[in-house]
Amino acid sequence: MTKSTDFFERVYDVVRQVPAGKVTTYGAIARYLGTAKSARTVGYAMNAAHAYADVPAHRVVNRIGLLTGKHHFGGINTMQQLLEVEGHTIVDDQIQGFSTAFWDPNECM
């Protein structure tokens, strides 16, 4: 059903492609969708991602690897713990070695 939330589904589809142990950014997703300037809208879409268990929103962070959206996981430490389980190291809400853990959908295609 072509709903208005079609854009959201596009975002979820990209996030689902993010391999475990890797992370991506809102801008990378936005650019992959063709709307590079809609990075904010991507984050907005993640707000509704909670309704989708297949959407690892915890693997999506801002361009500097900062867990800006951790507050939206219900628990402030939820996002950080999820990433740690994936093998990441979080310090002060920032992913250590983010450049190495960064996964760009545009490169994977």
Add this chain to the structure above:
DNA sequence: ACCGTGACTGACG
């Protein structure tokens, strides 16, 4: 159809 909001990003001082 208009306005306000937001898990962002890039540019400027």
Add this chain to the structure above:
DNA sequence: ACGTCAGCCACGG
């Protein structure tokens, strides 16, 4: 290098 400002798109009311 750090802090601040403005622009951008999509959704809800």
